[in-house]
Structure formats: C-alpha cells, structure tokens
Amino acid sequence: MxxxxxxxxxxxxxxxxxxxxxxxxxxxxxxxxxxxxxxxxxxxxxxxxxxxxxxxxxxxxxxxxxxxxxxxxxxxxxxxxxxxxxxxxxxxxxxxxxxxxxxxGPSSESMEQLGEKTKARTVMDAADVPIVPGTTDPVTDPAEIEAFGEEHGYPIAIKAEGGGGGRGMKVVRSADEIEDQFESAQREGEAYFDNDSVYIERYLEHPRHIEVQIIADQQGNVRHLGERDCSLQRRHQKIIEEAPSPALDDQLRAEIGEAARRGVKESEYTNAGTVEFLVEDGQFYFLEVNTRIQVEHTVTEEITGIDIVKTQLRVAAGEELDFEQNEVEIEGHGMEFRINAENAAEEFAPQTGTLTTYDPPGGIGVRMDDALREGDEISGDYDSMIAKLIVYGSDREECLDRSRRALAEFDIEGLVTVIPFHRQMLRDEQFVAGTHTTKYLDEELDPAVIENAQEQWGPASVDATDEDEETVExxxxxxxxxxxxxxxxxxxxxxxxxxxxxxxxxxxxxxxxxxxxxxSSNDSGGTVTTAEGEQVTAEMQGTLLEVPIEEGDEVAAGDVLCVLEAMKMENDIVASHGGTVVEIPVAEGESVDMGDPLVVID
Missing domain, CATH: 3.40.50.20 (Rossmann fold)
Structure with missing residues (x-):
C-alpha cells in the first residue's frame, strides 16, 4: 500500500x-x-x-x-x-x-479512449451497447452540424469531448443558433478540460439520467455496484442524486448493469468509473464514461457498504477485488443533496459570502461530506458547492422522511444556499413519486414554487456578523x-x-x-467608469470570457453584452433596453467582482 x-x-x-x-x-x-x-x-x-x-x-x-x-x-x-x-x-x-x-485511476490510454466522448461511443458500439445517434468523430465545422440537423432534425446537442456534468454542452434548436453554440462549446471545453474538440448527437427531450458505478482491477475483474438516478438537474447540472433508481424495473436494471460491465471490459479499463445512460420510453442509450470518482459516489457507498475511494487506492496498489458480482448486495435507499451556494429563486445564480453559521444535521442515516467551517469564505473562484448531505433509509419512503428532517436541521447563515429548494423538492409530487425527468426543473416546474420556498425557508439576511474583537490566540x-x-x-x-x-x-x-x-485580497479596486448612462453591472464575481461589443455599437434589449464565467458556468449578460454603448471599462480575461460596472449604455 x-x-x-x-x-x-x-x-x-x-x-x-x-x-x-x-x-x-x-x-x-x-x-x-x-x-x-x-x-x-x-x-x-x-x-x-x-x-x-x-x-x-x-x-x-x-x-x-x-x-x-x-x-x-x-x-x-x-x-x-x-x-x-x-x-x-x-x-x-x-x-x-x-x-x-x-x-x-484508469490508465492514460483508457482515459483517452473512454474519456473523450467520440472514442467512447465507438468502444461502446463495438461492445453492443446502445448509443444515441450522433458522430463518432470530432466536428470541426458548423456546416457539419447543419447537415446533421437536416438529416436527423432538431434539437441537437453539441458536446465537448472532455466535458461532463453539462459543462461544454450546448443545445441547438434551429440552424441560426449553430455558430454561436458551437463556439461556446469549444470555448468551455478549452477552458475547463484543455480540449476544444466537440461532437454532436441527437438531443433526447425527456430522458431519465441513469448511471452505473463500476470498479475494475488490474487482474481483469470488472464489477458494477448498481445504478444511480441523477435526473433532477438544472441546466444539465445534477443537484439531487439517488440510488437505486425509482424509474427502473428489475429487467431494465439488469440490462443496464451488464451493458456497463460489457463496455468497460471491452476497453480493458481499471479503477473506478461511471457509465452514464439516458433512458426514455423503456430504452436506454449510452451517454458517456466518467473516468474518475463521481460527486455522487456516496449514495452507492450507502446502499452497498463498499468504500469506493478505499477500493480505488487498493486497486491502484495492485490488489485484486475481493468480491464477486453476485456478492454485491443493494440494500435500502440513498439520496445525496448538493448544498450549493446558489439562489434557486434567481435561476440558481451563484452566491458569495462568509459562513457566519454552519451547523449541519446529524442523527441516524445522515452523512456529511464537506470541507468548510464557520468563518470560511465562498469567494466564487471555484464551484459553488459548500457540502454534500447524504441520507440513507431502509426504503425510499424512509429516506425521503429522513431527508426532510435533516434538511430542516441544516443551519447555514451568511449566504444564500439551495437548501430551501431541496426542502421544496421533498414535497414536490413528481419528485416524491419518482416520475421526474432531466427536463423537469428547467421546463416544467413553476418558478413561483421555488420563489415561495426561498421566502419560506431562506435566510432573512445574509449580512456577515462582526468578527470577534476579543481574540488573543x-x-x-x-x-x-x-x-x-x-x-x-x-x-x-x-x-x-x-x-x-x-x-x-x-x-x-x-x-x-x-x-x-x-x-488573500484583491488589490485591483474593481472597475471604474465615469461615463454618463445606465451601468450594466456584474451580478456575481467571475471572469469575462467574451465581450462581443465595442464602444459606439447600437444594442437592443436582449442583446448579449458580455459572457461572464462564474463557478464553472457561462452567464450571458444582456441589455435590458436598447441604446448606444458609450463605455466598456472591462476586457476579456479580466476578473470582476459583484457590482462592478461592465458596460455603460446611453
């Protein structure tokens, strides 16, 4: 070891x-x-x-x-x-x-083969694993996407080869969106995964997102540890995960598990990984392989009793897996709630601030994976996750009940989080029934429901308290x-x-x-402008990826003024009304703070 x-x-x-x-x-x-x-x-x-x-x-x-x-x-x-x-x-x-x-982790050869989505699709196709119609080679010209759309129809998903979790993925619903979305997917792929190659596939409208946890040793043994359901997502980012899936019957569950094992064995893969699928109308399609540990590996650990990270370490040290596939037992039900610094009532906008109070829940069946403590700052330099709350129950009903109790106990002050949203989802008919799809949050749930939850359970104030003036140590x-x-x-x-x-x-x-x-502190002092007109300011801390306008340009309401990257997500900053751009006090690649002026429009 x-x-x-x-x-x-x-x-x-x-x-x-x-x-x-x-x-x-x-x-x-x-x-x-x-x-x-x-x-x-x-x-x-x-x-x-x-x-x-x-x-x-x-x-x-x-x-x-x-x-x-x-x-x-x-x-x-x-x-x-x-x-x-x-x-x-x-x-x-x-x-x-x-x-x-x-x-x-897996070898660099396996990572290149399965981590890049086009190569992974080829491997899975060879292993007789169903794949969504799309390309198996990178797309380099928007004209290729247009030709695919003419043949297969819209919408089309443009995906970064090295992407995952919705990052580097853009959806095209008509030909006139292709060029902008193609460039955006390339830009995200380069920024986050150092790989601007993209591929395309047919975009399923109302699928479930099902993934299978696998582990493989250096002696050729491959095991799967059951599936997870990650269908509750916003903008393709998972927010609540559970295992096992409430949407699968025993036959489909067995088929997906074996397909994952078959595909991984085809690539001579080692260590931990996840094979992701989309399920729609009783059919499943390969989506991608994540050649690493997943955020939501915790729920699989809860229902199998297998420590996946320790297993990773043992496999990497050359040890052989000490259990057979038929010895993997799935017991009970687990859910993971990502406790993000985001305001769900404002389209999950990232939040910054200081944790003046951080008192997580406890009790039977409750697990906390975190690194932050009271007094720590969420600056916006990285992703928005504060912690992961993992809850286990003997069945899904008990897991839901225990999750309601745990979230009610969770006390965070100093910044807005998604806890009110989680509490609302545990009362939502579709989620409780397990009938939601990946599009439920973005397309079906009434935003007023989330706003009401934020008002009911959100913090009254996020002002930081004064620091202790009596500190001597x-x-x-x-x-x-x-x-x-x-x-x-x-x-x-x-x-x-x-x-x-x-x-x-x-x-x-x-x-x-x-x-x-x-x-650390930022000595730049923020951006400054003296021009007259209405200022468009940054709604969050971030980095400017693109400023497609110039001073003197005429803009209309809804036009994109700049693209701000914050907590690994691109955010379009748009004009609220038309006018002339009189000043742009920022530049591409520059970091800005919340409230900094970005554009002045007269």
Whole structure:
C-alpha cells in the first residue's frame, strides 16, 4: 500500500480522499492556490503546498507544478478527485511517466479512449451497447452540424469531448443558433478540460439520467455496484442524486448493469468509473464514461457498504477485488443533496459570502461530506458547492422522511444556499413519486414554487456578523519554498488581527495543518467608469470570457453584452433596453467582482 498520497484537488472531495487515506494509515499532501490558503482541505492534510494564483489554470490545472510538488513531498501516488485534471489523459500520462509515483485511476490510454466522448461511443458500439445517434468523430465545422440537423432534425446537442456534468454542452434548436453554440462549446471545453474538440448527437427531450458505478482491477475483474438516478438537474447540472433508481424495473436494471460491465471490459479499463445512460420510453442509450470518482459516489457507498475511494487506492496498489458480482448486495435507499451556494429563486445564480453559521444535521442515516467551517469564505473562484448531505433509509419512503428532517436541521447563515429548494423538492409530487425527468426543473416546474420556498425557508439576511474583537490566540501560516508551515502565537492585551473568523475545521487525528489567519485580497479596486448612462453591472464575481461589443455599437434589449464565467458556468449578460454603448471599462480575461460596472449604455 502507498505511504503518502498527494490529492490533486480541493474542497470536500480532497477531504473525502484524505479521510480514506487516514483509515489506511496513508499520509496525505494537499495542494492549494492563493485563494485557498485557509481552505478546509489544507487544514486537514498532513502537508500542504502552494501551487499558484487563484485562477485554476495557474494552479489546480498546472500539471508540471503538481507533479513537481509530489516529487518534492516524496508522495508515491496522486489521486485526482473529480473535476480539474481528474479526466485529463495527458496529466495521467505525466504521472505514469514519473518515477516512483502511481496514478490512482484508469490508465492514460483508457482515459483517452473512454474519456473523450467520440472514442467512447465507438468502444461502446463495438461492445453492443446502445448509443444515441450522433458522430463518432470530432466536428470541426458548423456546416457539419447543419447537415446533421437536416438529416436527423432538431434539437441537437453539441458536446465537448472532455466535458461532463453539462459543462461544454450546448443545445441547438434551429440552424441560426449553430455558430454561436458551437463556439461556446469549444470555448468551455478549452477552458475547463484543455480540449476544444466537440461532437454532436441527437438531443433526447425527456430522458431519465441513469448511471452505473463500476470498479475494475488490474487482474481483469470488472464489477458494477448498481445504478444511480441523477435526473433532477438544472441546466444539465445534477443537484439531487439517488440510488437505486425509482424509474427502473428489475429487467431494465439488469440490462443496464451488464451493458456497463460489457463496455468497460471491452476497453480493458481499471479503477473506478461511471457509465452514464439516458433512458426514455423503456430504452436506454449510452451517454458517456466518467473516468474518475463521481460527486455522487456516496449514495452507492450507502446502499452497498463498499468504500469506493478505499477500493480505488487498493486497486491502484495492485490488489485484486475481493468480491464477486453476485456478492454485491443493494440494500435500502440513498439520496445525496448538493448544498450549493446558489439562489434557486434567481435561476440558481451563484452566491458569495462568509459562513457566519454552519451547523449541519446529524442523527441516524445522515452523512456529511464537506470541507468548510464557520468563518470560511465562498469567494466564487471555484464551484459553488459548500457540502454534500447524504441520507440513507431502509426504503425510499424512509429516506425521503429522513431527508426532510435533516434538511430542516441544516443551519447555514451568511449566504444564500439551495437548501430551501431541496426542502421544496421533498414535497414536490413528481419528485416524491419518482416520475421526474432531466427536463423537469428547467421546463416544467413553476418558478413561483421555488420563489415561495426561498421566502419560506431562506435566510432573512445574509449580512456577515462582526468578527470577534476579543481574540488573543493567533494562528499564522508561512511558506518556505512553497511548502506550508503553521505558527501559533498567543498574545494578551494586543489588538486583534484580521482572521478567518476563528472557525473550527476538519483536522487529521495525527495533526494536520491548522487554519492560517492571513487571507488573500484583491488589490485591483474593481472597475471604474465615469461615463454618463445606465451601468450594466456584474451580478456575481467571475471572469469575462467574451465581450462581443465595442464602444459606439447600437444594442437592443436582449442583446448579449458580455459572457461572464462564474463557478464553472457561462452567464450571458444582456441589455435590458436598447441604446448606444458609450463605455466598456472591462476586457476579456479580466476578473470582476459583484457590482462592478461592465458596460455603460446611453
């Protein structure tokens, strides 16, 4: 078994992997950006190293730096978690080529074969797994998409080869949308997955999203651990997942499970992965393979009793799976609720703020996967997830009842979250009946229902409380050659220094790195404009991906003024009325804060 593992990720998944390592008596190494110097995964790890600025491309996506840190820390393995470089075959190959370091995941060859969606479709087709009609080669010209539409009709899904979770996916409903959506899908693929290749397929209108968890060892054994239902989504982003699916009968469940095993075995895959399917009218179609651990792996662990992360570690160390397929038992029902910093009443707009109160639920059947604590800041530099609430029951009815109780107990103050939305869904007829599809939230649910839930269960105020002025114990962090060290000082009668709120944090039993009191700041001062006219301001913190207008342009109501990326999602900033653009005080690639002026229209 490994002695020390570097986790090339952040947040709750990094802590999740570290906890599995702790149970196997494996030391852990965290990496962090400047924005994450006080983050929970840094506090939990045995060692922590700075890998660059807040921008993910300069830190969490810097492959050479991460491998260099692993070497300097004497780590003998790297676990990528999910997101960032988790499905990057080039990074996996770099790790594989580094002496003394093992990649905890499928081989780079398997990742390239199954992680890129067009190649995966070819593999699955060869294994006699049903696939949605579409291309098996990348699309490089909008004219190809138009020709496909003429043959198969609309809508069409344009998907980034390296994408997943809806990122890098755009839906085209008519020919005049092709060019803009094609460029947007390419841009997202390049930004998030370092791969601008896209493919297309027929877009199913009302499917269920069903995925099968698989695990395969280096001796050729492949097992599936049952399916998960991830049909409750907004903008193709999962928000509640459950297992097993309430939409499958025993025959369809068996067929999908075996199809997943068959397809994975065809590719000589190893380690954990997920085979995703769309199910519509009793038929299932291969969607994609996620060549990594999934956010929602937790519900499968609850109903099987199998620790998937520890199994990943054992398989990567060369151990053989110690159970047969017929020994996998599915018992009870599990649900996972993504507790995101988003306002569901405002189309799930990302939120920023400080956790002035963080009191998660407990009790039988309740599990919390998180990394944040009171006093921590949600800055908007990365995704919006605060935590994952996982609930288990002996059956779906008990799971629903227990989930209602747990969500009612969950106390978060300081920023808006999706907890009111979750509480409403547990009273929603279609969700409770298990008849919802992937389009339910975006196309069927009345927005007023979500607004009412936010009013009923949301926070009355998100203003941060004043920090404790009586603090005398201070915790500092210093860095030497990029490695993090902690220094604790206690002063009596001295004025307090700015801190992260004196929060408690996840900590290793053997003493991980404690919280640092210093915090990064943005010295830019925000954008400034002196032009007369109506200012269009940023509704959230983010990075400008595109500014398609110029000063002097005439714009009409509804025209896109700029594209703002926030928490891994593109957001079109549109004009509320027509006029002339008199000033654009920002530029593409620039970071902006909430309230910063973006465009002035007269």
């Amino acid at each position: 490994f002695e020390k593992v570097l986790i090339a990720n952040r947040g709750e998944i990094a802590v999740r992997v570290m906890r599995a390592c702790a149970e196997l008596d494996i030391e852990t190494v965290a990496i962090y950006s400047e924005a994450d110097k006080d983050a929970g995964h840094v506090r939990y790890a045995d060692e922590a190293y700075n890998v660059g600025p807040a921008r993910a491309a300069d830190s969490y996506l810097d492959q050479e730096t991460i491998v260099d840190v692993a070497t300097r820390a004497d780590a003998d393995a790297i676990h990528p978690g999910y997101g960032f470089l988790a499905e990057n075959a080039e990074f996996a190959a770099l790790v594989e080529a580094t002496d003394g370091i093992t990649w905890i 201070r915790e500092f962090t210093v860095e030497v050659n990029g490695k993090r060290f902690e220094v604790n000082l206690e002063e009596r009668g001295a004025p307090p220094l700015p801190s992260n709120g004196g929060a408690s944090s996840p900590s290793r039993p053997n003493g991980g790195a404690p919280t640092a009191s210093s915090s």
